[in-house]
Amino acid sequence: MAGETHVAGSSGLSRADVGAGVDAETLSGADRETGWQPAQWPLPRxxxxxxxxxxxxxxxxxxxxxxxxxxxxxxxxxxxxxxxxxxxxxxxxxxxxxxxxxxxxxxxxxxxxxxxxxxxxxxxxxxxxxxxxxxxxxxxxxxxxxxxxxxxxxxxxxxxxxxxxxxxxxxxxxxxxxxxxxxxxxxxxxxxxxxxxxxxxxxxxxxxxxxxxxxxxxxxxxxxxxxxxxxxxxxxxxxxxxxxxxxxxxxxxxxxxxxxxxxxxxxxxxxxxxxxxxxxxxxxxxxxxPFHTAVRNFIGLTHIRPPKPYGSAVENEAKADAVLDTLAQPTRSRPARISEPQKQWFAGVISHDEALDEGFSPYRDVRAAEIVRSVLGGSAKRRVNDGIRSLTAKQKPTREDRVDIAVELVIRPYRTEMNDLVQVVRPRRAVLQRAYRLKEIEQHLTADLRLEGAEYDGLSLEQLRDEALDEVESGFGDSGELGPAQTELAVKACYYMAVADPMALQREVFGGPEHEDDRSPATVLRAMLARSRGVHQAYEIVRAGRRGEPLLEVDEKGVPNRSAAGEVRELTDTLVRHTYNGEPSTDVPQTTGHKAASLRWAEIRLKVEELTRAVAAMEAVPVDEGGRSLVQRDGWDTEQIKELRATLDRSDRKLATWADVHEDNKMAAQEQAEAEQEL
Known part of the structure; x- marks a missing residue:
């Protein structure tokens, strides 16, 4: 992009390197929190x-x-x-x-x-x-x-x-x-x-x-x-x-x-x-x-009848502008993270045509991904926190604070188009806030990653899809963590899924009947992008979203599904949650290699989650209607519990052995790399 400080590919780091969390600022330790250095006044004479x-x-x-x-x-x-x-x-x-x-x-x-x-x-x-x-x-x-x-x-x-x-x-x-x-x-x-x-x-x-x-x-x-x-x-x-x-x-x-x-x-x-x-x-x-009444009135005006709070949306807007100022400002030791034109693009203060003249992508999902990378990427944490502190003096802004700010920037154009209608904007803001808490964003969408749609050396959408499919075949997602391409595709597809009408991704539902899906949008996205069909689906969502067309359900090859009457099916939240329910895919049996092992790992995770829910359900069984928990009052048979714990302990020791082998291999690879550098 015009004036981009961190040009994609300029550091020599590959997408795999970035996916592994390697970036110059993190390695330099620059994320260490700093604080204000006050003037040192002498003791008065x-x-x-x-x-x-x-x-x-x-x-x-x-x-x-x-x-x-x-x-x-x-x-x-x-x-x-x-x-x-x-x-x-x-x-x-x-x-x-x-x-x-x-x-x-x-x-x-x-x-x-x-x-x-x-x-x-x-x-x-x-x-x-x-x-x-x-x-x-x-x-x-x-x-x-x-x-x-x-x-x-x-x-x-x-x-x-x-x-x-x-x-x-x-x-x-x-x-x-x-x-x-x-x-x-x-x-x-x-x-x-x-x-x-x-x-x-x-x-x-x-x-x-x-x-x-x-x-x-x-x-x-x-x-x-x-x-x-x-x-x-x-x-x-x-x-x-x-x-x-x-x-x-x-x-x-x-x-x-x-x-x-x-x-x-x-x-x-x-x-x-x-x-x-x-x-x-x-x-x-x-x-x-009298004076004491005036002081009491002043305290009351400050604390009892203070000005009406702006509200979280307005506060996030103000903090977002402060964060952009910080990202666009060079420091004594490092250049700005975003250029001045980028700052205006992210802030939404330039028109669509002006953005095109600056060389920026015409697509809203590309802008969303660039904002997410700049605000939520791991190497941006320190500067973003500095921007938040400039308004709030909050020492340790949370990841949720940064997500809310990124989302507020992302939806600025959409809010304007919708005339800030609360009933329309609020649910979409909430979905994006929950979806962009996807933990892989901070790890994978770093400053040095080549993004699809970026001006310099960017991937095509088809290349992004193909890389995501390769990651699926390598087992990414099955183990509970998406790869870099899957993550980027999830961020982009999620934008159109949230702003679509009807919404193709909604908030989780808590406290409903058992058949209701209470997974967060981030969890649904991870389940979706972990499967080949889900990657094709995300790709088609982005393509349709950019053309302003309805979002349609696709099959394993990315072809729109049709009903018995030959009609295409529009994507809905219910359909997405049903199709990508988090269970391992069994459409293509795998018996050897990393993919087969990753599918088995997904099964292990699923069974452990089922065990956790089963334990909680047993603990919830009351002595009588409305009474206290039976097992909390009476406990359970010692021998039965001992037998079950012994079984779990054997599995636990086996898992620990796998982790030790992995660490040994990683250390050996690191030592070999260091030895090759010395040569």
């Missing part, structure tokens, strides 16, 4: 902290708030300048005056009366023990200060609540893996709060994350910070605070970023957090709501 404290005092903050705010700032001089011209954040009841800056993570704690606790709070009126009762709601500080106050029984009460909140938030809203890679991306809204104690203990000034308790909890989990230490030790003693912060800064200075361990790098990434510090409040003159 004491003079700068004092200057900020003087400026904050002029804003009428209490002495405790001045102390924690001034020592929390990563860049005190910057925050001091922003105090003069704060930004405005309008909320119900007034306007919050804020200054955006970075704070040391050791200075911020979760909201102690986090509204996320609603629904599980223990109330005194219901007889809750004193140490389990809900904390009182914070109130406004004296006058019109932009501070909160909260009254608790003792330091132990608050410390215990903060510890419980951190562990619960880390469990229920786990963000640790995400912030470990990219730090905290969105700023926390930070508000000063003074904790007063009924037992007479001196007040404790805090900085609370009004809208980011989950994020700061994840940060503290990574750093090993106990919230009680932040609240009652570091906020009270600036020397302890600076010592804790400086030990990480000195570690980076001494060893250098590249020499830190992964765990140390993760900790340094979250040493600081972006923050919108509330430094003032202007109440609405008409309502004259």
């Amino acid at each position: 004491v003079a700068a902290v004092d200057n900020l404290a003087d400026a904050l005092t002029g804003k009428s903050f209490t002495a405790g708030a001045v102390r924690v705010l001034s020592q929390a700032a990563v860049r005190p001089d910057e925050l001091r300048r922003k105090l003069a011209e704060p930004a405005e954040l309008r909320v119900q009841g007034g306007t919050l005056l804020i200054a955006e800056t970075r704070l040391w993570s050791a200075a911020v704690v979760p909201h102690p009366a986090n509204p996320r606790e609603y629904g599980r709070r223990s109330y005194a009126l219901g007889g809750a023990a004193a140490n389990l009762r809900v904390l009182p709601e914070p109130t406004s500080g004296p006058g019109h200060l932009a501070e909160l106050e909260i009254l608790v029984e003792s330091p132990h009460t608050l410390a215990q609540r903060l510890e419980d909140a951190q562990s619960r938030l880390a469990r229920e809203n786990p963000l640790g893996e995400d912030v470990a890679v990219d730090g905290v991306l969105q700023p926390l809204t930070v508000v000063p709060m003074t904790v007063r104690h009924r037992d007479g203990h001196r007040s404790a000034p805090l900085l609370i994350a009004a809208d980011g308790s989950s994020r700061i909890s994840a940060v503290h989990e990574l750093l090993g910070y106990a919230p009680s230490k932040v609240a009652y030790e570091w906020s009270m003693d600036s020397r302890l605070f600076r010592r804790e912060t400086n030990r990480w800064l000195r570690l980076v200075q001494k060893q250098g970023w590249e020499n830190l361990s992964d765990e140390e790098q993760q900790k340094v990434r979250v040493l600081t957090v972006p923050a919108r510090v509330v430094i003032g409040f202007r109440p609405n003159e008409r309502t004259n709501l």
Whole structure:
């Protein structure tokens, strides 16, 4: 294709090499996950902290708030300048005056009366023990200060609540893996709060994350910070605070970023957090709501009545564009994986004629296969994940995430033609998402594989069919795994099977009668392409799909089947599932060679699956109607089970021996190849 970075065949790797998972980027170890390298801020000078404290005092903050705010700032001089011209954040009841800056993570704690606790709070009126009762709601500080106050029984009460909140938030809203890679991306809204104690203990000034308790909890989990230490030790003693912060800064200075361990790098990434510090409040003159009500309204707007989610389809669209940007962007060590024209073709933003002018295939299935290869191929994983993380900060995007993105790109033209009719587009999206989870895609459709329909050195459709037939004869598919040509043909045929009307491949049906086929589309495709008839069928599906003709059932030679009345039969999901039911083909008996062995292996797999289902069915037999499992209550005859397990054990040992022989042969072949290279 025009501008294609990875020209097919240019690496010298054969289709067999690619099918075996060999590609340069994988071999180089480039798939290792990396993360953000933060700027290394120095520990502020004491003079700068004092200057900020003087400026904050002029804003009428209490002495405790001045102390924690001034020592929390990563860049005190910057925050001091922003105090003069704060930004405005309008909320119900007034306007919050804020200054955006970075704070040391050791200075911020979760909201102690986090509204996320609603629904599980223990109330005194219901007889809750004193140490389990809900904390009182914070109130406004004296006058019109932009501070909160909260009254608790003792330091132990608050410390215990903060510890419980951190562990619960880390469990229920786990963000640790995400912030470990990219730090905290969105700023926390930070508000000063003074904790007063009924037992007479001196007040404790805090900085609370009004809208980011989950994020700061994840940060503290990574750093090993106990919230009680932040609240009652570091906020009270600036020397302890600076010592804790400086030990990480000195570690980076001494060893250098590249020499830190992964765990140390993760900790340094979250040493600081972006923050919108509330430094003032202007109440609405008409309502004259107090500051604490305005903060509560802000939290409610953020979490209780947030904007309506876009929905998965829209989210996948946005992530798809981000992924294309990443694939088209060269890195310091590697060129772009796709060209700019390819990016536009994949994105669907150029017309059909413009795509032809660029040298791209006119066929939708070829475009689908190219997208699938570029987004789901094993060597593309790292860049695709980088694109997903650019929008979501998700540390470890799953294969399902990447499949959903590829499918959203694939169906963009079809969606447009169908005017985004949900009842039409949704089932076809679902089928493609399940079908393109075919595990062989990641292994076989790599960047260096020659694709049918590709501009440079591509195969013809007939050549692709013939290679797939050769793979069938070699036993691919019988063993539960398709070859490269079978996989490519499955990807292309599946597109037309999904968009056809009626659909020739639909979603699996769960929970239906026993005669209903609950196999996933990917499993049906594998069963289909494992047989010669299925390869001919896939070939004819692609041919008909490209011509815009109905998809017809074919026989073992690829000739359309006809009814007794001489009429051709249109392909349906029921027909496909019935014809390719996953059972080994017995039309052409094989008695010797790899094909015969692969058919026997398919029988073994089938029998093991039957055994698994039979065990589950026996376990489901109840003692009586609606009762518990009989075998779970009474067990089963020891001698009968011992005899059966001995039989299974003999087969298990035999299978293990076969695997050992295979590994020995593979190692010997590798040693021979290395010896030949040395010569």
